[in-house]
Amino acid sequence: MTSDRIEIIIALILFFFSVMYIAYRYSERFLEWLRFQSVGTRDYIVERMALMFIEVQPNTVLFVLFGMSFGVGLIVFFLLMPQVFPAILVSSVVTLVGWKLPRPIVDMIYFRRVKKFTMQMIDGLSLMSNGMKSGLSIVQSMGLVVQELPDPIRQEFNLVLSENKLGVSVEEAFNNLSKRIQSDDVEMFVTSVNILKETGGNLAETFDTITTTIRERIKLEQKIDAMTAMGRMQGMILLCVPGVLGLFIYNSDPEFMKPLFTTTFGWIILMVVVGLELLAYFTISKIVKIDV
Numbered sequence: 666m667t668s669d670r671i672e673i674i675i676a677l678i679l680f681f682f683s684v685m686y687i688a689y690r691y692s693e694r695f696l697e698w699l700r701f702q703s704v705g706t707r708d709y710i711v712e713r714m715a716l717m718f719i720e721v722q723p724n725t726v727l728f729v730l731f732g733m734s735f736g737v738g739l740i741v742f743f744l745l746m747p748q749v750f751p752a753i754l755v756s757s758v759v760t761l762v763g764w765k766l767p768r769p770i771v772d773m774i775y776f777r778r779v780k781k782f783t784m785q786m787i788d789g790l791s792l793m794s795n796g797m798k799s800g801l802s803i804v805q806s807m808g809l810v811v812q813e814l815p816d817p818i819r820q821e822f823n824l825v826l827s828e829n830k831l832g833v834s835v836e837e838a839f840n841n842l843s844k845r846i847q848s849d850d851v852e853m854f855v856t857s858v859n860i861l862k863e864t865g866g867n868l869a870e871t872f873d874t875i876t877t878t879i880r881e882r883i884k885l886e887q888k889i890d891a892m893t894a895m896g897r898m899q900g901m902i903l904l905c906v907p908g909v910l911g912l913f914i915y916n917s918d919p920e921f922m923k924p925l926f927t928t929t930f931g932w933i934i935l936m937v938v939v940g941l942e943l944l945a946y947f948t949i950s951k952i953v954k955i956d957v
Contacts, residue, residue, distance in 0.1 A: 706730065706768055713771045716845050717778055718820050726767075734763035751932040758936075778817050783850050784883070785818040787876050790854070794872040803858070803868060804829060821846060836862065850879050889955050896953035904946045907938060 707727045714721050738760030745752035789810045796806035804826065811823045821842055828838040836859045843855040857871050915922040925931035 706764075710767060710771050713775050717775060717817075730764060730767060733767060734760045737763050748927070748932075750929045751926075754932060754936065779846055779848050782817045782821065782846055783848050783879065785814055786850060786854065787880055787883075789814055789818050789822070790872040790876045790879075794869045794876070797869040797872070803835065803862075850875075850882070853878070893953040893955065896949060900946045900949035900953075903949070904942055907942060 707723055707730065710726050711721060711723050738756040741759045742752045742756035745755055792809050792813060793803070793806040796809050797803065801809070807822050807826055811819050811826065825835075825838045825842055828841065829835055833841075839855040839858055843852050854875055857875060858868065860866075861868055861871060911922065911925075925935060
């Protein structure tokens, strides 16, 4: 057994006993954190999916979480097993990423749906405004939106109408809408409707004003996206250059690149490079992101 292997085994033993001691010393906090990371993440995903009218079983979500994290991590561990340190390091990273990845993916799908709903509000509020100008009530004008426009605005307005038929007031049904669709435009729409129904006013003109405001804000966002597109592309290029360059060098001189994948120090360098690349990409993304 080589000295490098003995040092790795000793380091793993020390790491194992350190983790065990910390877990024993802070067992209650550790169990609470573990419960939050498992049950809390599961419940969060189930709630987000329910907001998008997608029903999933909590046990199914938990099974997918364990499969994407520990399942994939074990596969990576056994694939790299001849090299102990890289196997433990890479599988641990893959397990952590696999456990954390579903939540931002669900958030991305949810906010994409919110964005689509906001875009549909332009046509929806215009249709409601025209309906109210012709003498329809706000509930009847929402029925026109349900009949004429596709999902997701059809689903959301149909749920508002269903709640109203079951005895929920229009104001409360709109408040529930603003809780399901987390958007400033929806909040502005709901607040305007609730205030005008209490104080009186011309809802049709208010809808026209909200439509104009949303349309102008969307134009401004699109203009900002066009102006910051170069910065986002630079971040993508910066993220891809090291991998492409490393692949080119590996094809040109495999023996020169071989220590990078066969030694512990080489794997450490790879992890540091990947970490710095991700840090640079997220930093650039934060710089070029402008909230309207």
